[in-house]
Amino acid sequence: MLAIEGVSRRFGGKAAVSNVNLEIAPGAFIGVIGRSGAGKSTLLRMLNRLVDPSEGKIVFDGVDVTALRGQALRDWRARCAMIFQQFHLIGRLDVLTNVLMGRLNKVSTASAVLQLWSKEDKALALSALEQFDIASLAAQRADSLSGGQQQRVAIARALVQEPSIILADEPIASLDPRNTKVVMDALLRINKHFGITVICNLHSLDLARSYCDRLVGMAAGQVVFDDVPAALTAEAARELYGLEAGEVMDSETEANWAGQTSPAGAAA
């Protein structure tokens, strides 16, 4: 169980996240939604300690992760893998080596520096690529891949960390609709097949409703909605997004929502 207890983060005098309290059960697929600047990225970054809270605690299975230092903090970051909008691969290295970077925390410093990967690590990395139908790209330079392929490599790299949680910060923001579906399906597969908790910031409400089993809506740093997707009515979404509502839900979407009681369209 991941518990976020009274967590806030200020930058200067400005509160980016204010007194957030959430309990997240293992195996959940959570969509964090809300308008630009609502505090979604800051919340995710605090979970794996890229940003430290100004107040409050984050507790995972009884351990206060906000207090971790040194190797214990590195272990937590490996258990709480992060996927970014811009993939963060090393372009000049081949795909397999990029995935193996996810094993860095599991090997000795000497092996890591010399990139002496064991057969087992290589097999694991290849198998992760196979999960997402990109094993044939293993020897290619990462920067020769399409955006959707690069994001799948980033997801494979996260998977070989053997994480308990995957944090995805707008993972499809720079992808076209076809690659968006491929990448969201990959996250759903990780969630359903491996039981890994996924917490995903999403701009598109349709995707959030289709793929997630719980939506956390943020506004001005606070959680203002926390429920199953079917509970997010068009009216609640308009309140959440204010002037941005037109961008994230068109009139056709609103009409669909009116009669919809359960999420649809996601591939298992």
Ligand SMILES: Nc1ncnc2c1ncn2[C@@H]1O[C@H](COP(=O)(O)OP(=O)(O)OP(=O)(O)O)[C@@H](O)[C@H]1O
């Ligand atoms: N490192 C920082 N220094 C100063 N202010 C910051 C920093 N990071 C975030 N903020 C501010 O905190 C607020 C929340 O930002 P955050 O990026 O968490 O929002 P978001 O909901 O993820 O937005 P978006 O959807 O646009 O990415 C914003 O006002 C932002 O300008």
